[in-house]
Amino acid sequence: MFNANCPICGSQINFSTLPEENELLNCGNCNNRLVTKSVIGNEIILAEAPNIEEDWGE
Amino acid sequence: MITLIYQLLREDEKFIIESAKKLNIELNLLSADKLILDPRNFQFKDKLILNRCLSQFIGDQITHFFETFNIKVINSLEVNHLCSNKFITSLFLIKNNIPTVPFLVFFHEEMIDKVSQILENYPLVLKPIYGSWGRLLAKINDRDAFEGIIEHKKNLSSPYHNIFYTTKFIEKPNRDIRITIIGKKIVSCVYRESFHWISNTARGGKIKICNLDKELENICQNLIEKIPEGIYGIDVFEYQNGYLVNELNNTVEFKNIQKVTGVNISDEIINFCLEKINND
Missing domain, CATH: 3.30.1490.20 (ATP-grasp fold, A domain)
Known part of the structure; x- marks a missing residue:
């Protein structure tokens, strides 16, 4: 089991496997949209997901 | 074998990763943030790129770059060019006698x-x-x-x-239709229901299964004959007992459709990639 802290509310988020870089997830506590900023070894750093850009989408 | 280039790994991309694992296909993930498109030092070992960038403009630069070096990219620049500019899409539909708004x-x-x-x-x-x-x-x-x-x-x-x-403005019955086309195949057809005049699922539209009737199937087959091969999301309006094709979309989002219809679109995407590799 791996874990990291939500950068917004600070609660612990658990991962059954190591996530990929730039993987989107939701914090189960504050429900904010997060992204894995980096995964170095077993250390996972999360950041707030970026805002939607004008040319994003299908 | 296949490189999946992405900016953010969403549920759609995670479905694709799962399908590749299940089908025992080597799928290498590459974050666009780590890319330097340097033509003087071009090296690439895989046979095909599945470009799932969220940004149309970034995605286009990547596709253009790799196609320059004869690497197959899905979707191709030709598909992206057709879909990303709505005016170009509309002109294409008119030119090919596809009913449109x-x-x-x-x-x-x-x-x-x-x-x-x-x-x-x-x-x-x-x-x-x-x-x-x-x-x-x-x-x-x-x-x-x-x-x-x-x-x-x-x-x-x-x-x-x-x-x-x-x-x-087309007065719709609180829904539009989204058809997913992969290669020459109609893979799924759903309604996107909404009481708002914009029925995109990104705006809260709810997915329900839609059965293709003969008329809509004919429109799709006609479209398939005219469009460059790729992965498309086709948006259709029901209008005056007929249909109007509203938009063609590339970098198709399918997670909600896959969940509701049970059609494994991510498997279809991987199989289409393999087909393109084997057609070399």
């Missing part, structure tokens, strides 16, 4: 009365030529609104906001 483009506010006359009066819909998820769409109910929105658009920074792509 009446549209036009103009560049100056002096034209608004003429435009409303040509499109048989209000309401109209003003859309940016680039964009997705129903962003910056405006339903224009009268001349005052038209004038005001044009003035606002003229003050936006991107030059493409000065291209006024306008369509007739």
